[in-house]
Amino acid sequence: MGAGAAAMYTVRELLQRSSTIRITVFEQRAEIGGLLRTAVSRQHNGIRDMVRLFDIPFGDDRVTVRLNVRVGVDISIPTLRRQFDAVVLAVGASRPREIGAGRIPDVHQALSLLSAVNSARPGTPVLPLRGPATVVVGGGNVALDVVAAIARGLVPTRSGGPxxxxxxxxxxxxxxxxxxxxxxxxxxxxxxxxxxAPASELGDASDPVQRLLADLAHRPATSAEGRRARSIVLSFGHQVTSVRADGDRIRVATAAGRTFTADSVVCATGFTVAPPAGIRLGDGGVVANRHGRVVAPDTDVPIEGLYVVGWAKRGARGGVGDNRRCAAETVDRLVADLLGAEAAQAP
Ligand SMILES: Cc1cc2nc3c(=O)[nH]c(=O)nc-3n(C[C@H](O)[C@H](O)[C@H](O)COP(=O)(O)OP(=O)(O)OC[C@H]3O[C@@H](n4cnc5c(N)ncnc54)[C@H](O)[C@@H]3O)c2cc1C
Structure with a gap:
């Protein structure tokens, strides 16, 4: 279930292990690739090119790809479990983690913004921000992807200005x-x-991240080309407690009583799994599993014939390549279970 990176590596592993296997991939979207196609920045060419890796396994005669089929809605998991020897959940984790912002105009989710930027043809407008000042809530790589997209001028303001x-x-x-x-x-x-901020709390300069942060903090306001076009503030150590509209401004309040005010806010506070109907999540908001075997969260007992891989298994951490080893682990368990079942049925 799903046709993202984790599914691709899983299909590849399975094909390598059996010449007679038959695999059906169900994908809710109209195209394969998952976040690799929609969310990964166009500037990360090496990673985006990995979508070509899908061609060989997904084009194999033993594989059928069914697009625009949402498991849990168009076809149920019990039906799949009746029709197939094994079912692998590769549905990712791309439901934005809520920070209580609800639906407020000019408060956007990072994934919507980045997907709009990545899918826009050159010259076509993407989701515009309200004015010249934006707050990005969250401080992981996705937050920095948002900053990079904005600073490269890929996200205009409604007035057309930067x-x-x-x-x-x-x-x-x-x-x-x-x-x-x-x-x-x-x-x-x-x-x-x-x-x-606070630069005074920068850590050990032998750590390359800390050293680069310190270098950036001392960067002059002008470059050889003249005054720098944008200002980026990295403000650490804030637990955001609310995001609310106040007239035509958005206010982001923190537990320590500080308020950041901006024209627009982009939330990049992580992702959780949106489980298909019938699947319960375990600790950490991922599909409860042991090394890829899905287990009942309350009893920890494996559910026969049901497996999980990728971000749905590990949470929203790690890059495309990390799904390779993850898929091998899940396929090891799946194959062991199938061979065990065959051996048990042998006369
Ligand atoms: C903004 C962003 C930027 C990133 N940038 C990088 C980067 O530069 N480099 C890098 O290495 N990694 C990057 N990553 C991480 C990378 O995208 C993930 O490691 C990878 O996509 C996880 O693969 P997955 O298959 O588990 O999930 P996904 O890629 O999300 O694939 C899941 C698939 O399942 C489908 N699906 C979901 N539910 C159902 C259902 N009910 N029925 C049918 N289909 C369903 C989805 O449509 C999707 O196609 C980035 C992630 C994000 C969010």
Whole structure:
């Protein structure tokens, strides 16, 4: 179920292990690729090119791909379990984690914004922000992807002018940010001044992330080309408690009583699994499992013939390539169970 990166690696593994296997992939969208196609930044060419890896397994004669079929709505899991020897949940984890913002105009979800940017043909408008100041809530790689998209001028304002100020409000402490070094390198390439707050709490300079943050904090306001076009503020250590509209401004309040005000807010506070009907989540908001075997969350007993892989199994962490080993682990269990069942039936 699902045709994202985790499904692709799972199909590939299964095909390598059996010449007679038959696989049907059910995907709710009109195209395969999952987040790799919709969310991964166009600037990450090497990663986006991985969508070509789908061609061989998904084009194999042993594989049938059924698009526009939403499992749990168009076909139920009990029906699939009756029709197939094994069912693998590869449905990802792309439901935005709520921060109590509800539906407020000019408060957007990172995934909607990035999907709009990635799918827009050159010259076509994407979801516009209200004015020149935007707050991004959250401080992981997805938050920095949002900052990069805005700072590259890919997200205009409704007046047509640019967003000139982006403030990232994250609960991570400055000494232990949630983004990776490569995401920070990408931010460093943007034509922007960067303020790190509180800079006084920057950690050990032998850590490359801390060193780069310190370098960015000392970056001059002008470059060889002149005054930098945008200002990025990375503000650490804030537990956001509410996001609300106040006239034509949005106010982001923190547990310590601080308020950030902006024209628009983009929430990049992580993702959870949207389980298909009949599947219950376990601890950590993922499908309860042991090494890929789905288990009943209350008893921890495996549910026969049901498996999980990818972000639905591990949570919304890790890149496309991490799904490879994850898929091998799940397929190991699946094959062991099928062979065990065959051996048990042998005379
Ligand atoms: C904004 C963003 C940027 C990222 N950038 C990078 C990057 O630069 N580099 C990198 O390595 N990784 C990146 N990642 C991580 C990468 O996208 C994930 O590792 C990967 O997509 C997880 O694969 P998956 O198959 O588990 O989930 P997904 O890619 O989400 O695939 C799940 C599939 O299941 C389908 N589905 C869901 N429910 C159903 C249902 N009920 N019935 C049928 N189909 C269903 C979905 O439509 C989807 O196609 C990024 C993630 C995000 C959110």
């Amino acid at each position: 967003v000139t100020q982006v403030t990232v409000v994250t609960r991570s402490p400055v000494g232990r940010p949630s983004f990776t070094l490569s995401a920070l390198y990408e931010l460093a390439e943007l034509d922007a001044t960067v303020t790190v």
